[in-house]
Amino acid sequence: MKAQLASYLNRYSSFSLKEIDIIFDTLSVQKFQKKEFLLEQNQVCKYRFFIIEGLVRYFRTDHDGNENISLFGIENWWITNLDSFINKIPSQNAIQAIEKTTVLYISKDDLELLYFKIPKLERAFRIITEKTLIAILRKDEIYMKQNSKERYYNLVDTIPNFVQRVPQYMIASYLDITPEYLSEIRKNR
Amino acid sequence: MKAQLASYLNRYSSFSLKEIDIIFDTLSVQKFQKKEFLLEQNQVCKYRFFIIEGLVRYFRTDHDGNENISLFGIENWWITNLDSFINKIPSQNAIQAIEKTTVLYISKDDLELLYFKIPKLERAFRIITEKTLIAILRKDEIYMKQNSKERYYNLVDTIPNFVQRVPQYMIASYLDITPEYLSEIRKNR
DNA sequence: CGAAAATTTGACATGACTCAACTGGAGTGG
DNA sequence: CCACTCCAGTTGAGTCATGTCAAATTTTCG
Numbered sequence: 034m035k036a037q038l039a040s041y042l043n044r045y046s047s048f049s050l051k052e053i054d055i056i057f058d059t060l061s062v063q064k065f066q067k068k069e070f071l072l073e074q075n076q077v078c079k080y081r082f083f084i085i086e087g088l089v090r091y092f093r094t095d096h097d098g099n100e101n102i103s104l105f106g107i108e109n110w111w112i113t114n115l116d117s118f119i120n121k122i123p124s125q126n127a128i129q130a131i132e133k134t135t136v137l138y139i140s141k142d143d144l145e146l147l148y149f150k151i152p153k154l155e156r157a158f159r160i161i162t163e164k165t166l167i168a169i170l171r172k173d174e175i176y177m178k179q180n181s182k183e184r185y186y187n188l189v190d191t192i193p194n195f196v197q198r199v200p201q202y203m204i205a206s207y208l209d210i211t212p213e214y215l216s217e218i219r220k221n222r
Numbered sequence: 223m224k225a226q227l228a229s230y231l232n233r234y235s236s237f238s239l240k241e242i243d244i245i246f247d248t249l250s251v252q253k254f255q256k257k258e259f260l261l262e263q264n265q266v267c268k269y270r271f272f273i274i275e276g277l278v279r280y281f282r283t284d285h286d287g288n289e290n291i292s293l294f295g296i297e298n299w300w301i302t303n304l305d306s307f308i309n310k311i312p313s314q315n316a317i318q319a320i321e322k323t324t325v326l327y328i329s330k331d332d333l334e335l336l337y338f339k340i341p342k343l344e345r346a347f348r349i350i351t352e353k354t355l356i357a358i359l360r361k362d363e364i365y366m367k368q369n370s371k372e373r374y375y376n377l378v379d380t381i382p383n384f385v386q387r388v389p390q391y392m393i394a395s396y397l398d399i400t401p402e403y404l405s406e407i408r409k410n411r
Numbered sequence: 412c413g414a415a416a417a418t419t420t421g422a423c424a425t426g427a428c429t430c431a432a433c434t435g436g437a438g439t440g441g
Numbered sequence: 442c443c444a445c446t447c448c449a450g451t452t453g454a455g456t457c458a459t460g461t462c463a464a465a466t467t468t469t470c471g
Binding site for chain 1: 304
């Protein structure tokens with residue numbers, strides 16, 4: 034796990050072994066079974082989670098009880114409710130394991146401390162956040178301009194095998210399509 | 223302008239007068255008339271723009287010639303095509319002044335240099351990027367779950383006076399509604 | 412004042428949703 | 442290891458929100 038983290042972080046800035054040790058020692062490890070929650074709706078999100086292995090969904094349950102997925106998190110991604118984490122406000126979203134998932138996690142205070150001790154980490158997170166922003170903006174642009182069918186096949190083409198890892202109704206929710214209509218789409222090619 | 227920049231940056235980290243001087247001296251100033259382009263579609267976005275005053279739109283023109291606005295930029299916001307700026311790839315989007323607009327701008331190399339000279343600036347940008355990400359995610363969530371009418375009145379309520387500053391067809395484009403249908407919506411309260 | 416651009420109006424078309432019923436497979440307990 | 446249940450996925454009928462297109466009207470601005 035330390036090696037995985039090191040190779041991930043070194044993509045963004047080069048860290049010495051000693052620095053990696055400090056960072057790794059500040060992180061905690063936790064395993065979640067399928068369907069376990071990393072974060073419950075209406076709780077303050079106290080951690081940033083780095084997914085070592087597995088798959089999670091980030092979603093909210095609305096007034097009518099519909100679950101609405103806005104993100105998935107996979108290996109080598111950070112996942113958190115940033116708004117809740119930074120501003121210490123209750124999260125409108127939950128984070129739940131779809132597969133058995135192993136994460137490293139860190140609290141806000143510990144992360145700030147690390148930024149202070151290892152400024153290069155602040156740089157790494159500046160870049161990571163920029164990349165995340167770019168990814169979200171790309172998704173927005175693509176999805177704004179495409180109809181349901183295009184969105185679905187875009188996903189299928191962009192991340193092959195992904196639809197195999199996730200139940201169809203979750204894909205539908207993520208693409209903002211009803212499960213019934215997605216079924217319809219799939220039937221016609 | 224220097225005072226405005228200073229007060230903006232000090233929201234995120236505290237900078238000495240000397241540091242502000244260094245930063246300000248690295249930035250250039252430019253004015254754009256209404257309809258002038260800060261960035262043309264298919265060009266590489268060479269700068270990050272900080273809007274001192276005015277209003278711009280960030281949009282792409284699709285194959286059918288439809289303009290599709292995904293962002294607006296107003297006073298005290300940075301605007302750029304981050305993907306293009308960072309990865310030096312042609313921008314799918316243009317940035318154009320809607321009102322007479324004054325900006326400060328900086329190139330990637332100069333910004334990197336500043337990060338190096340003034341690490342606190344890297345911190346500030348880490349936080350700014352996080353805030354931007356939070357704003358985009360909030361927008362996503364709101365808009366995913368609301369119909370056209372709700373989206374429109376949400377915008378009207380959230381940023382009063384904004385709809386007065388921007389032609390209606392641009393609001394429609396931003397909200398992903400046809401101009402005709404937005405007109406319909408407004409008619410019925 | 413006149414031309415061009417923005418907005419509105421109305422008729423019609425359709426993508427996507429709702430709801431309810433059905434099918435099929437996966438997991439569980441007896 | 443069978444029978445039962447439960448949940449995901451499918452199907453179909455009916456409906457609605459929103460889009461398209463074309464024309465009329467209003468506003469903007471040189």
